[in-house]
Amino acid sequence: MKSSGGTLPKPTVPKTASGAVPPASGRLARQRRPSWIAAGVMLLAFAVLANVYLFRSAGERRSVVRLARDVPVGHKLVQADLDVVRVAADSAVAVIPQRQLRDVIGQRAAVGLRKGTLLAASQLTAQQSPQPGQALVTVPLKASAVPPGLAPGWRVRVVFTPGEQSSGGNSVSGGVETNPLRDVKGMVDQVEGPDAEGATTVSLLVAESDSSTVARQAAADLVVLVVTERRG
Structure with a gap:
């Protein structure tokens, strides 16, 4: 309706108790909308960056x-001993890349290695076993004389047990053994057995100067192995 003066009356705007005019709710919504959009864009960007990082990390596998099977210390590696696997190993981890596979074949294990071990250069040697100054001696042992879990690479001490007449030149005089043999340090090269009779054959790397004594005492069943260090 028109007023008597011919113009429409102005709409009445509600006021607060202090007399101020409250802002329109539509204006507040328009002001808040850009902040929500910005937050959504940042979250989306973060998700994209995270996916890119994970994709690149997966792609950096080498x-x-x-090792495809167990090998004893001194074993000359052949193709069948090895395989290739892709791993996400850190650059600081010592490994041998696939491109050097041919260089590994023909080298020897410096320690006993287990199946599934990732090869490192420090585990290999180009030297043959036994090395100069060493000899490989075979020692048959009864089941009760084999240290539990004996494996290639373990350090041992060869202890000679006394007999009525020692093969190493010891003799018994008046019930007292004279000229006792000293212990010999050695390293386990291979362990075979037990056989049908329960005997285990252990190949030991010992100093060449001690090899004859160890062989004679072992043949007379006068040898006991004491483990001094587990390796490999």
Whole structure:
């Protein structure tokens, strides 16, 4: 309706108790909308960056050489001993890349290695076993004389047990053994057995100067192995 003066009356705007005019709710919504949009864009960008990082991390897997089966210390590696696996190993981890696989074949294990081990250069040697100054001696042992879990690479001490007449030149005089043999340090090269009779054959790397004594005492069943260090 028109007023008597011919113009429409102005709409009445509600006021607060202090007399101020409250802002319109539509204006507040328009002001808040850009902040929500910005937050959504940041979250989306973060998700994209995270996916890119994970994708690149997965793509940085390297093909490295590992053992396909157990090998004893001194064993000359052949193709059948090795395979290749892709791992996400840190650059600080010592591994041998697949491109060097041919260089590994023909080298020897410096320690006893287990199946699944990722090969490192420090575990290999180009030297043959036994090395100069060493000899490989075979020692048959009864089941009760084999240290539990004996494996290639373990350090041992060869202890000679007394007999009525020692093969190493010891003799018994008046019930007292004279000229006792000293212990010999050695390292386990291979362990075979037990056989049908329960005997185990252990190949030991010992100093060449001690090899004859160890062989004679072992043949007379006068040898006991004491483990001094587990390795490999």
